[in-house]
Amino acid sequence: MNFREINCINENILRAIDDMGFESMTQIQEQIIPIALEKKDVIGQSQTGTGKTVAFGIPIIENIDFESEKIQSVIMTPTRELALQVSAEINRLLKYYPSKSVALYGGEEITKQIKRLKDRPCIIVATPGRLMDHIRRRTVKTEYINTVVLDEADEMLSMGFIEDVEEILNEMPNRLITMLFSATMPDRIKNISKTFMNEPAHIKVQSKAMTVDAIDQKYIEISEHEKFEALCRLLDIYQPPLCIIFGRTKRRVDELINGLQLRDYKVEGIHGDMRQEKREKVLEKFKKRHINILVATDVAARGLDISGVTHVINFDLPQEIESYVHRIGRTGRAGNTGISFTFVHPKEMEFLQEIERHTKSKMEKYKNPTGAQAKEAIYLRASDKIVDTITNGKEEQLEKIAKTLLETYDAVDLIASALKIMTKSDKKKAAVRLTGESPLKLSKKYRKFENKNRAGSDKRSYHKKSDNRKNHQEHRNRQDKKNGNEKGNKDKKSVRYDRKRQRSNNE
Template sequence: MTAFREFIDFGELKVGRRVGQALTDMGFEEPTPIQAQAIPLLMEGKDVIGQAQTGTGKTAAFGIPIVEKVNTRAGVQSLVVTPTRELAIQVAEEISRIGRHRRIRTLPIYGGQSIDRQIRSLRQGVHVVIGTPGRLLDHLNRKTMNLSTVNMVVLDEADEMLDMGFIDDVESIIKATPQERQTLLFSATMPREVLSLAQRYLRDPEFITVSRNNLTVPQIDQVYYETREREKLDSLARLLDVVELNRAIIFCRTKRGVDELVAGLQARGLPVAGLHGDMSQYQRNQVMRQFKGGQVEILAATDVAARGLDIENVSHVINYDIPQDVEFYIHRIGRTGRAGKSGMAITLVSPRDYRQLRLIENLTKTRIRREKLPSLADVTERQKEGLVEKLRHIIEDGKLGYYRGIVDPLLDDYDPVDIAAAALKMSFGPVGEENVGETAGFGNTGAKPGMVRLFVTMGRKDNIRPAELVRIISDETGIPPNLVGDINIFEKFAFVEVNEEWASCVINYLHHSTVKGRRISVEPARSRVGG
């Protein structure tokens, strides 16, 4: 590391500020065990043999040092050799994300892709090459790739390359790099041939290992639901509307993710509070009192914040973000189903999460059942059932004399069923799409007096800014811009206050309209709950 760079904490490790920002963006709060062991050794320039399976965070274990050491003004400096094209693509994507703020250029090289395109990219200049043995050799033989400036070589999943008959090719590739290089070998198992390879090409290597032999999963019901990343909040809200919770812990990868999720769920009227490392001890204690005391049913937390929590009667654990390490998954879901009680673990899975989901299944030798997300009709039916159950309790509890006195004068003129239905509507507000935007149904939206606070399903991810949101609302509905009040924009949604006389108009015009190429929802926010 160079002396003039600024460093920040990554758990107990120090990383450059730009790398630290990228790790935060990726949701890494602290290093996994393999990262904690490997990164300091690699930063010291030592050769390393790492025994670890996929699913332990090993890509970042070598990806972080690669990015830290790259000179962005030079050519190819790091080479990662992988057994398959799928792994090459995955490793290239992860190193690219780690090096995003340092503008690190990575290039995956594998068979089945146009070699001419790869040659063009190599000529334009890259810092890190990740490839399969056959295609790497092809480039070397064509003299379209120069490895003379490489100072770090990573052999990833060496036992897989041995099984696939690539060891001779790997040796030819290593010989094309300078002798004064740093070499890292990762392998889930250590057969004799892999150890022999290490002895020939690594200098006084340090040996590190992360065992995955004793991964046991609690005997609880495990399910997953498919969703798209941009629809994840809506999918979770729909699930929470139909699932019977006692207490639930929802895990997010990042502190910002916790804050975004809490805001989004509170906007839907759900009793939720957040817990993460940026909170003071007083705030943490207050949140835990609310959760244990039942004032909030849902706790959204990061892995680090939830460590060491001992909470009884947690009926559900929900992985809003799939964890980067299989052990994190086991620790998370182990917080439900305690003391012989039943529990459920729910994982939301977007298309890019499938590889990690399969790794969790394979390493834990567990099958996670796929379920279908509830439809809007399912949610409506569940809400009806909830209302019926509440009414049963009220009727059985009695003490209705005062209210009977109000109803009696109406019985001569109206059907008793209509009277009961009107009382429900008055109590709970209008329900159904035909009443979207009806002023009488707004209730307390958490806005200033004379204003209505609206929930809009677009945010920073859509490159929307407050001034632009005001312009869209004004252009589409005709509301004068000065009648739009406070605006809070989050990653995937926003809150905006509008004058109560215009609220119905704004909802009716914008709800399910297309803005910036996608359909949005606009609905009254719920009063802020929790703390």
């Protein structure tokens, strides 16, 4: 379906969409836009990369009175990066309008944001915590707000922002259009929809498999101490144009950045402890292909929308199974294919199986690449470069030198030496040692299907232990009576109770 088939979309928006290169609507855009244009509340349940921003952006802009110069729409996102990306996308839709959106997020001086707010934006995109700050300062006034969007609501819940979201919604006018977007619908998110939304339409756009079909998912069963060398070999074999590597902790990300830089890879990274200014610079370098490898934690990479990512490598399994979907969703976008590799410790195989069950997809087992395979891939690429150079034309000066060399040396020896120089194969690799991480254990919330026999066995074991404790206690009581110490034991219990009560009062 084409955007122009919806008759009530303003020509200014349609011109902007043409400039953005969109020809037809995605599934969620087809279903959300007509409902939202009727000023009805809507819930959109879909994965990342489905065109949500345009789906809520068009109805927001259609509902703006640009002459009023008041804040009329608020979009809440879980992270700074997503706030910046959503704001940039909204501004592309606003290309032919007199107003632009403003992003408000933590990690940036609030005075700079107050200065931007003086430009009287009609739309703001904000993280919940920073939005609360502005509302309390009255630098963001809620009186004229007519539309609120909660983007990636489940992520705001998992990151602990949901109380702020509820408080912000309580500050909003009663006559409000609310749009909520979430990949999953936990009970707390359902409660928000019941409390703050008016008979919302529920649009669910989800493929049979939760992960993108265009992604070739592979896993490597590997021990902790082998992972770094395996990573380097993968990078040498595939030479990814744009690759994101995920580490579980900030320390892991820092160590991977340092280790890969020592091995001469073009790599930088982002995590929560980095200043926002530095994170933005790193992402800009990655988008412009000045570096081809980005190392990130889950939180720092939330909502990243970078086109052209070809490979995702899960150096560590994510803490939460849902995060796996978000990770590999960075690749295989906009009709392109992608590859994901996941390193799995032998003790983490149960966790991997749960990911497959959750995503309704199977990962292909991939053998740990060898050093010989990596070298062969490097040499093949170097030989391709030589062939390309020959195809693109000759240089007379180099040709003279080549003829002179051929008079003295064998042609095979010359080409082999050239390949060696091009690949720097004689260069000694820097030694890299990472701090070990313990294998992940499957948490209780994922253990839905327990073995009945095991459960029965545990129950019997429990009763047996209870009986032993009971018999032991009865034996002690008999001994106390025999020794005349029953009263003394009661006194001791009273003293312990009094001490416990005293500690409680002090706290």
